Amino acid sequence: MRRFPVPSIAWIYQKIIVVGRIKRYPPSVQRLIRSFALVLITSLLGSIVCAENPDSFTSVEASAEAIGGDARRGLRLLLETPLIPSDFDQETFDAVWQSWPEPLRSRAEQSTPEIRRQMAFERYGLTPRPAGLRDLDDRPDERPMQYVVDDQGRWTMNCLACHGGMVDGQPSPGAPNNRFALQTFTEEIRATKWILGKPLARMDLGAMVIPLGSTHGTTNAVVFGMGLMHYRDAELNFQPKIPGKFTHHDMDAPPWWHFAKRPYIYIDGFAAKGHRGLMQFMLVPENGPTFFSDHEDDFRDVYAYLSSLTPPKFEGEIDTAVARQGKVLFEEHCARCHGTYGTDGTYPNQRVPIDDIGTDRVRFDALSVSGRQKYADSWFAKTETPERRSIAAPDGYVAPPLDGIWASAPYFHNGSVPTLWGVLNPEHRPAVWRSDRLEFDSRDIGLRHEVVDQVPVIVSDAAVRRTYFDTRLPGKSRTGHDYPDVLTDLEKRAVLEYLKTL
Template sequence: MMERIVAILILLLLPCGLIAEDRAPNPQAGYEHLINTPYLPPYFDQETFDNVWKVWPKPLRDQAEGADADTRRQMAFERYGLTGRSEDPTKPLQYVVDQKGNWTLNCFSCHGGQVDGKTVPGLPNNRFDFAGITDEIRLTKALLGKRLVPTDYSSLVFPMGDNKGTTNAVNFGVALLSLRDADLNLVPGASFPKMLHHDMEPPPWWHFAKKENIYLDGFAPKGHRGLLQFTLVKENKAQAFRDREDDFRDVYAYLSSLEAPKYPGPIDPAKADRGRIIFNNHCSECHGTYGDKADYPERMVPIDVVKTDRARFDSLTPAHRQAYGQSWFNTHGQQKGLIADPEGYVAPPLDGVWATAPYLHNGSVPTLWHLLHPGERPQVWRWKGLAYDHQQMGISVEVLNEVPQGLSSIDRREVFDTSRFGKSATGHDFPNVLSDAEKEDLLEYLKTL
């Protein structure tokens, strides 16, 4: 049961992709696979989702009781961080919903979000509450007398994320792969290794095309097989991964086709032009250049230089990375470029950076303004609403002196406390060399990327 629980969770780990020898990969087919093909066992059914409001706190429950079905659905979408699909707003982008009404988590749970009122596939979903929906679906099933599945217990036995939009994704992959051999056959009696649990924010998928290696520490060579890791449920035998390669060749093509969304607000050309010079002088060495001569160096920055929270850096050992490198996912080591013992974190591309708040790999910094002003980063902050903050460029937040007492578990995950393990907002202090005027110009330039 534990293996299946963690297998459902690994959805949050990665993008997905592949390329068949007898046909060209199809990006649109890749998108269709993600939203229509259940690669995991179903989690709950439509009846359960339609009744989940009945376990909400009384004020919200009373509001839902007096609402129509469409309003209730939208309330549930907002509570758990779900968004409607552009082609059918009644269906969640983050789940496959089959003709029988079964709901199965897909990659968009973490990699499909909303910014400035617009749903963007490939955008980090900074509102997804995996623990929240899991806990309340379990309660709803009990209320309806429905059979529970292993995933219903997942948040009770495996950390799923202390804040909305972040998950313990890396450890999902480590745990599930540890139960199989290099050919992905299940190993009788295998158990999970000791792991350092921590939360992190997913990367935007439009970065995928620019990279040779994936993950925050850049340890894994990019390839379609590795992107099948999220289907490592016990029910999927080793042959299932071979059978699905064509699907994920299409998904790989889909990820590679994505482009960053354009900033929708006004941009001051003069300030942005001054900001471009500042960026090229101070930021491009790590984050690359943009425009006609765009170049991305995929540079790894030593942990003692970037000085951001090191929980993610410390969470994987060389043995963990080597196990992946010698497995079927990495063509049994034939793909070159595995980094078993990286020095730190890879500086990401900044295409569409305006849309990807909160910032740093653990989602601890709410806006780009705060990222550029390290001394002003809030120690405790809370979501103030879904509106985009065009002034500071990021999510709208309320700065708090401490975490309020008496919050429900879901409301608690709206509050980010940077004093907690793995949640630090320190590091990336490089903007300290800039004046306030230079930071203002740089902020304007970032809107253009």
């Protein structure tokens, strides 16, 4: 007989949610019921995961060279060490095709295990590990770059899930993963666990309440961090409490090769850069304060790895004469915010007031002053550069460096613009568009895409539906950054040609 230990919790949770949505209750009562469900699930899962997975974490030997860190060790840590409880096992992943809609499920059923694996990688935005990473150990290279897979076949998401994508058709650590289908993947893993009679993990249950991402390639990552910090004090002690109220919004992951240049992190630049700040997304209940202090040297290595990354070089054709013209125009109109490039290049770290830049402000408004201040007062913000303090009330977004900009589509912090030509031409930005995120547009530089009037309502496959980007939805606006309108079309083409060289 199959055992269903954790799904019974999911059943309780779902029943509470159903009751909480009964319309005869006023909204305040509905919210109270849902809050009670979240507290219940958080408490139950914390004890269950610890009990069922006492050895979920692989111990990592602290670096003997703590100061400065070692880039290679940092990469190995991300790829080989699970730092949070595992999400699912190999058997579940191998069977996930059973949760796919028809006719995809039948096609998978008739395929070999190798083909099914390729289909799953394509569906969820997973990539093989690049050849240059395969010498980190003697394991076969069937594992995706985006997950740690241990010797027991347990899969644990790592940072490369969002920050390990494709560049010109090749897997590239540090590139934004503009194909990652986190919401769809989680839903279908959860459904597969029900089929197999396996226990659910926190991600499976949390995704029922907190959206993980409504469009492939973007995630609700900021809210993850806010939610995790909500349950901690300044020294990272866990404090059970009623869930906070957050504004959900999807974000496009920034390229890691910008890390070395930026003294602050995040789109509004409110957090001073430091190795501790990189650890925030491990704030699950199982990781207490000692976990973070014990792994601090490891994240000096991760910091060193991020600092070592450089942008990829554009390998297509570049009209050097036109690019030289574009450089002059860029330095006249764009460099004040985005900096200059070359051997004597400088990056100004310029924050632009939100009303000036005019891009979607949901991300800006979603983080309260008190929420930012809580981070600023926490262990994470105590950096080795104490003169650089986190900012509780920034006034806008920071213009990013543009190194390797050609390789980081889609554009804007919410991923609302598929090409650089659209960035330079506000009137050419599509309202609703769809891309398979595989084909590169070498003319307009970015994602080759189709423009549609609206997301088709008849699409029953959630994975297909989430390939559409509707800029009319909250948090997904394509407006703003209209500064290039002072240029002619020929001048914009020259600037575009120059951007290929960065």
